[in-house]
Amino acid sequence: MANKRPPFWQREKYTPYLLLLPAILTILFVVLLPLIFSLYTSFTGYRLIRPETLWQWVGLRNYQRIFNDGDFWVAFGRTILFLTIALNLEFLLGLGIALLINKITWGQRTLRTIMMFPMMFSPILVGYQFKFVFNDNIGILNNALQALGLSDGAIPWLVDEFLANFAIIFAEVWMSTSVFAILLLAGLFAMPRDPLEAAKVDGCNSWQVFRHITLPFLMPFVFIAMTIRSLDVARAYDIVDVMTGGGPAGRTELLWTLIARTGYDNARMGQANAMAYVSILLSIAFTYYFFTKLLAARKYMGGAE
Amino acid sequence: MxxxxxxxxxxxxxxxxxxxxxxxxxxxxxxxxxxxxxxxxxxxxxxxxxxxxxxxxxxxxxxxxxxxxxxxxxxxxxxxxxxxxxxxxxxxxxxxxxxxxxxxxxxxxxxxxxxxxxxxxxxxxxxxxxxxxxxxxxxxxxxxxxxxxxxxxxxxxxxxxxxxxxxxxxxxxxxxxxxxxxxxxxxxxxxxxxxxxxxxxxxxxxxxxxxxxxxxxxxxxxxxxxxxxxxxxIGSPPMNLLPAVIRDGAVVFSDGNTLPVPARLKDLVSEGQKVIFGLRADDLTPVGHGITSGGESAQLTLDIVLSEPLGTETILYTTIAGNEAQGKMFGPRDVAPGESMTFDVALDKAHIFDAATGASVRVH
Missing domain, CATH: 3.40.50.300 (P-loop containing nucleotide triphosphate hydrolases)
Known part of the structure; x- marks a missing residue:
C-alpha cells in the first residue's frame, strides 16, 4: 500500500500551531480585531447613534482636530502632572512606610495585611468614599474642620480647581500607596545585610547607608512599581469620574474622562478612538522609560541582561 | 594602628x-x-x-x-x-x-x-x-x-x-x-x-x-x-585522647596495655588518678617509620584497623582499649587491615589530662 500522507492537521509540523489555535483565536477575536476595528474607526466619523457613519472615511481629520483641540492638550498635560505628582507621592510615602515596617520586630505580617486593605476596594467605591469625605456640605472633612474651629465656611473641596485636583490625588494616593509600600518592603526583605554593615564600618552614618546602599538596591523595585502604577494612573478614570466627573467645567478632566465623554456622552466614537490612540503613546512612553531604567538598575544585580 | x-x-x-x-x-x-x-x-x-x-x-x-x-x-x-x-x-x-x-x-x-x-x-x-x-x-x-x-x-x-x-x-x-x-x-x-x-x-x-x-x-x-x-x-588529625589510670608510675589502659608516665609529668600525677592520655598521630609511629626525636619513648603493639595512604605518609587507624587512635607512618609501605605492628610512642611529646576536669596536669 502506498504511503499515504496523513491529513495536514495530523502532520507533526503543524501540531504546535494546532495546539496554540485556541489561544491564537482568542487573542485574535478579543484583542486584535477590536484593536484593528478601533484603529479603523479613528479614521471615520463614526458616531454611536448613527451606525451608518461607520463607513464614512474621513482620513486624518480626527487626528488633525486633536492637534487643534485645546481641551485635549490641557487634559493631556493634566494627566502627566497628575501622574507625576501621584507617583512621586506614592513612592515617597510607600518608601517611608516600608522602611518603618522593616524596622519593627513584631506585627509585620498584620501590618502588611492591613496595608493591603485600600487595594481591596473597587476604585469606584474609593471614589464614593472620598466624594463623601470631601463633600462641601455634608462631607466629614468640612464638618471636622468646622467643629475644630479651623474653618468657618464650607471649603469647596471638589469645586475649586486646585482643591479638586488635590482631592483626587489624595484619593489616588490613599488607594495605591500600599502598592509601593508592599513592593519596596519585599525589596527590603530581600536586601542582604552584609553590605549595610560593611558601609557602617566604612564610615557611613545612617543617612549615608540609606542613600548609597539601601536606595540603589531598592531602585529596581521602585521602577517595577513605577511601571505598573504609571500604566494604572495614565488610564485613571473611575475615581475621577465618581468624584468630579472631570468637572466642574473640565477643571479635573483627565485623558480618559475626556475620551469617555467624547465617545459615549457625545457619541463621537471615531474622534474618541483617535484620542485614545494618541493617549496610548503616553503610556508607551512611560512604560518604555521605566523599563529602560529598570534594566539599567538590574544589570549590576547580576540579573537581567 | x-x-x-x-x-x-x-x-x-x-x-x-x-x-x-x-x-x-x-x-x-x-x-x-x-x-x-x-x-x-x-x-x-x-x-x-x-x-x-x-x-x-x-x-x-x-x-x-x-x-x-x-x-x-x-x-x-x-x-x-x-x-x-x-x-x-x-x-x-x-x-x-x-x-x-x-x-x-x-x-x-x-x-x-x-x-x-x-x-x-x-x-x-x-x-x-x-x-x-x-x-x-x-x-x-x-x-x-x-x-x-x-x-x-x-x-x-x-x-x-x-x-x-x-x-x-x-x-x-x-x-x-x-x-x-x-x-x-x-x-x-x-x-x-x-x-x-x-x-x-x-x-x-x-x-x-x-x-x-x-x-x-x-x-x-x-x-x-x-x-x-x-x-x-588544634592539629590534624586530632590528638588521640585515651582514658587511662595511673598505677605504679605507669599509665594503664583498660585493656592492660601500659606506658610509663613521661618523666617531665611524673611529679604532676598521683597514684590512682583517672587521666586522659593525649598523643598526636605524629608521635605514634610504627618502628622504623617515625621521625626520631631521640627523646623518651616506649613501645606498643597494636592491630591495624584501617590505613589511609596520603603519599608521603600513611594514617593508620588502630584501637587502644576500645578507643580509636590514629598513628602516622612516614616513608610508608603497604599495610593490610588486621596486621599487627609495633609502634614507637614518643613519650616526651605525650600529654596527660585529668579525666574529671579535662585540664592538662601541667596547668593548675
Whole structure:
C-alpha cells in the first residue's frame, strides 16, 4: 500500500500551531480585531447613534482636530502632572512606610495585611468614599474642620480647581500607596545585610547607608512599581469620574474622562478612538522609560541582561 | 594602628548569654586569630569590636579609647566579611574608594590610595567591573582592598575564606599573610578552621561556648594544650585522647596495655588518678617509620584497623582499649587491615589530662 500522507492537521509540523489555535483565536477575536476595528474607526466619523457613519472615511481629520483641540492638550498635560505628582507621592510615602515596617520586630505580617486593605476596594467605591469625605456640605472633612474651629465656611473641596485636583490625588494616593509600600518592603526583605554593615564600618552614618546602599538596591523595585502604577494612573478614570466627573467645567478632566465623554456622552466614537490612540503613546512612553531604567538598575544585580 | 583590649566583655541576647566576660589584650600590629567551633562566640566578639553588636557588659578599647558607645564609623576599623559584602551597584574602583569618599578625602588622594591597594592585591585589571562579574577569589580580594585603602587602626576578618574552594583558600591564606607583612596593622581574624589559625596567627585564641580556653602562639597551643578541648581542636588529625589510670608510675589502659608516665609529668600525677592520655598521630609511629626525636619513648603493639595512604605518609587507624587512635607512618609501605605492628610512642611529646576536669596536669 502506498504511503499515504496523513491529513495536514495530523502532520507533526503543524501540531504546535494546532495546539496554540485556541489561544491564537482568542487573542485574535478579543484583542486584535477590536484593536484593528478601533484603529479603523479613528479614521471615520463614526458616531454611536448613527451606525451608518461607520463607513464614512474621513482620513486624518480626527487626528488633525486633536492637534487643534485645546481641551485635549490641557487634559493631556493634566494627566502627566497628575501622574507625576501621584507617583512621586506614592513612592515617597510607600518608601517611608516600608522602611518603618522593616524596622519593627513584631506585627509585620498584620501590618502588611492591613496595608493591603485600600487595594481591596473597587476604585469606584474609593471614589464614593472620598466624594463623601470631601463633600462641601455634608462631607466629614468640612464638618471636622468646622467643629475644630479651623474653618468657618464650607471649603469647596471638589469645586475649586486646585482643591479638586488635590482631592483626587489624595484619593489616588490613599488607594495605591500600599502598592509601593508592599513592593519596596519585599525589596527590603530581600536586601542582604552584609553590605549595610560593611558601609557602617566604612564610615557611613545612617543617612549615608540609606542613600548609597539601601536606595540603589531598592531602585529596581521602585521602577517595577513605577511601571505598573504609571500604566494604572495614565488610564485613571473611575475615581475621577465618581468624584468630579472631570468637572466642574473640565477643571479635573483627565485623558480618559475626556475620551469617555467624547465617545459615549457625545457619541463621537471615531474622534474618541483617535484620542485614545494618541493617549496610548503616553503610556508607551512611560512604560518604555521605566523599563529602560529598570534594566539599567538590574544589570549590576547580576540579573537581567 | 593600635592595640585592642577587651575587659570582661559580656554579650547577652535577652536572657541567653553567649559571651561570658572575656579578657583579651591584642598588641599593636599583632595578628590574632579567634578560633573555635560554630556557636563559640568568636564572631560575636569580633562584631562587638567592630561595633556591629552592642556590648552588654565590660569594655572594649581600641588604642587608648574605650569604644563601647561609638558607632562603627567612629572606630576607624576595617572589616572583611564572609560573604564579601561588596556594594553590588558599584564598580571595583568605586567599592574601593567608597569609604574614602564618605570620609570626604580629595579626589587625588582617593585615586592614589585606591591604585596603591589595587597594586598590592593585583586588582588593576578588574577596576571597572562590578562585583557580579568577579569570581569568589576576586571578590574577596576586592573586599580586602576596600579594607586596606582606609589605612585603619585595625583589620577585622570574619571567616573571610570559608566561602572559597579549598585550593583558593590556601592561596588567599598566603595572600592575607603577605598582606599583613606589607601593611603592618593589628589584625583580628575569626575562623573555625584550625589550619588557618595555625598558619596565620601570631597568637591564637581558642574559644568554646563563649569562654576563652587558651591564648598562645600557634606552637604553644599546639605543643601545650591546656585541656582536652584545645588538644582535640588544634592539629590534624586530632590528638588521640585515651582514658587511662595511673598505677605504679605507669599509665594503664583498660585493656592492660601500659606506658610509663613521661618523666617531665611524673611529679604532676598521683597514684590512682583517672587521666586522659593525649598523643598526636605524629608521635605514634610504627618502628622504623617515625621521625626520631631521640627523646623518651616506649613501645606498643597494636592491630591495624584501617590505613589511609596520603603519599608521603600513611594514617593508620588502630584501637587502644576500645578507643580509636590514629598513628602516622612516614616513608610508608603497604599495610593490610588486621596486621599487627609495633609502634614507637614518643613519650616526651605525650600529654596527660585529668579525666574529671579535662585540664592538662601541667596547668593548675
Amino acid at each position: 593600635a592595640e585592642i583590649s577587651l575587659q570582661n566583655v559580656v554579650k547577652r541576647y535577652g536572657k541567653t548569654e553567649v559571651v561570658h566576660g572575656i579578657n583579651l589584650d591584642i598588641a599593636h600590629n599583632e595578628f590574632v586569630v579567634l578560633v573555635g567551633p560554630s556557636g563559640c562566640g568568636k564572631s560575636t566578639t569580633l562584631r562587638m569590636i567592630a561595633g556591629l553588636e552592642d556590648i552588654t557588659d565590660g569594655s572594649v578599647s581600641i588604642g587608648s579609647e574605650v569604644v563601647n558607645d561609638l558607632p562603627p564609623r567612629k572606630r576607624n576599623i576595617s572589616m572583611v566579611f564572609q560573604n564579601y559584602a561588596l556594594y553590588p551597584h558599584m564598580s571595583v574602583r568605586e567599592n574601593l574608594g567608597f569609604g574614602l569618599k564618605i570620609a570626604k578625602q580629595s579626589e587625588a588622594e582617593i585615586t592614589q590610595r585606591v591604585n596603591e591597594a589595587a597594586d598590592i592585591l593585583g586588582l588593576d585589571e578588574l577596576m571597572d567591573r562590578t562585583p557580579a562579574e568577579l569570581s569568589g577569589g576576586q571578590r574577596q580580594r576586592v573586599a580586602m582592598g576596600r579594607a586596606i585603602v582606609r589605612h585603619p587602626e585595625a583589620f577585622l576578618f570574619d571567616e573571610p575564606l570559608s566561602n572559597l574552594d579549598a585550593k583558593l583558600r590556601v592561596q588567599m591564606r598566603t595572600e592575607i599573610k603577605k598582606l599583613h607583612q606589607t601593611v603592618k596593622t593589628t589584625v583580628v581574624y575569626v575562623t573555625h578552621d584550625q589550619v588557618e589559625a595555625m598558619t596565620l596567627a601570631d597568637r591564637i585564641v581558642v574559644m568554646k561556648d563563649g569562654y576563652i580556653e587558651q591564648v598562645g602562639t600557634p606552637m604553644q597551643v599546639f605543643n601545650h594544650p591546656v585541656n582536652t578541648f584545645v588538644a582535640s581542636f
